[in-house]
Amino acid sequence: MKILKFKKTSKDKYKLFLDNNEVITLYEDVIIDNDLLIKKEIDNDTLNNLMNQNNDVYAYNVALNYISIKMRSIKEIKEYLIKKGFSTLIINKIIDKLINNGYLNDVNFTKAFINDQINLSTKGPYKIRKELVKYGVDESIIESEISNIDNNIIKEKLSRLIKKQVKIKKGSANSLKLKLVSYFTNLGYDKQLVLDELSNYDLSSDINLLQKDFDKLYSKYKDKYTGTKLDYFIAQKLYLKGYTSDDITNIIKKNSSL
Numbered sequence: 001m002k003i004l005k006f007k008k009t010s011k012d013k014y015k016l017f018l019d020n021n022e023v024i025t026l027y028e029d030v031i032i033d034n035d036l037l038i039k040k041e042i043d044n045d046t047l048n049n050l051m052n053q054n055n056d057v058y059a060y061n062v063a064l065n066y067i068s069i070k071m072r073s074i075k076e077i078k079e080y081l082i083k084k085g086f087s088t089l090i091i092n093k094i095i096d097k098l099i100n101n102g103y104l105n106d107v108n109f110t111k112a113f114i115n116d117q118i119n120l121s122t123k124g125p126y127k128i129r130k131e132l133v134k135y136g137v138d139e140s141i142i143e144s145e146i147s148n149i150d151n152n153i154i155k156e157k158l159s160r161l162i163k164k165q166v167k168i169k170k171g172s173a174n175s176l177k178l179k180l181v182s183y184f185t186n187l188g189y190d191k192q193l194v195l196d197e198l199s200n201y202d203l204s205s206d207i208n209l210l211q212k213d214f215d216k217l218y219s220k221y222k223d224k225y226t227g228t229k230l231d232y233f234i235a236q237k238l239y240l241k242g243y244t245s246d247d248i249t250n251i252i253k254k255n256s257s258l
Contacts, residue, residue: 001047003040006031018042026050027057059086059094064103073109074099075136106137110145118153122161125149127188155197158189162197175241210243214251231256 001022007015012028016036026036030053036042042050059081066072066080074095081091098104110132117128125146132142165180177198184194217234225233231252238248 001042003036003038003042005038024051026054027061029057030054056090056093059084059090060097062086063094063098067098067103071109071112072104073135073137074104074106077104107141107145109135110137110141114145114149118149118157122187124158124184124188124190125154126190127186130188154189155193158184158193158197159200161187162194162201166201174244210238210247210251213238213241213243214255218255 002019004017004019007017009015009025013025014028014031016024016026016031018024024047030036030050033053034046034050036050062084063077063081066077072080077095077098078091081094086094095104113132113135114128117123117131123131129142129146133139162180162184165183166176180198181191181194185191214234217237218230221230221233235248235252238251239245243251
């Protein structure tokens with residue numbers, strides 16, 4: 001077979017018209033690497049090699065486009081190329097090429113990921129660590145980079161988040177504290193660090209809120225229970241809401257004339 005002419009179809013692809021009426025499309029890199037010129041003779045074996053090289057270039061470009069959106073881990077690229085239907089042989093070849101060309105590096109990915117999560121999300125170190133595991137990053141890399149996080153930055157971030165949540169979340173002192181500890185440990189912060197930061201806030205029971213809860217319970221159960229039985233029932237309900245025994249005793253005494 002002989003190449004008769006070329007026709008550019010995009011910025012990096014050309015159609016090659018052969019003298020057997022066959023038309024193939026190749027990437028510019030494949031054409032240059034194989035010195036494909038007009039009138040050059042190619043046999044079937046050469047044609048098969050060209051198509052294989054072309055498929056490699058296609059896979060490489062698919063991976064590059066995916067990386068251009070944001071940094072990716074090695075595992076992400078492998079899974080993406082698998083979904084695209086590329087063979088294991090091609091995927092491994094592309095991964096190696098991306099690593100050698102500096103486009104894939106799990107250490108750099110981890111550094112960037114941690115930086116983004118610290119500055120752009122509410123997540124703490126433990127949750128960040130779990131997400132990096134899902135991205136397939138080696139444990140040694142994760143531990144090394146997580147340990148490099150400045151503890152002062154974490155404390156300052158947690159303090160800002162707690163200040164905001166204290167204003168939003170409602171409840172008795174105990175229930176509010178439990179809610180906040182649960183909320184921030186689920187976000188990936190160390191429980192003791194959360195407790196230490198909470199100690200800087202006055203989470204004493206809101207008397208107005210306690211009175212409101214008492215009034216609701218009294219109104220709901222006053223026709224069902226009376227006297228000490230009503231007081232005991234209301235006390236148990238308030239205790240379950242997180243109020244302290246002292247606060248409950250005081251509010252019941254305060255409303256004993258009802």
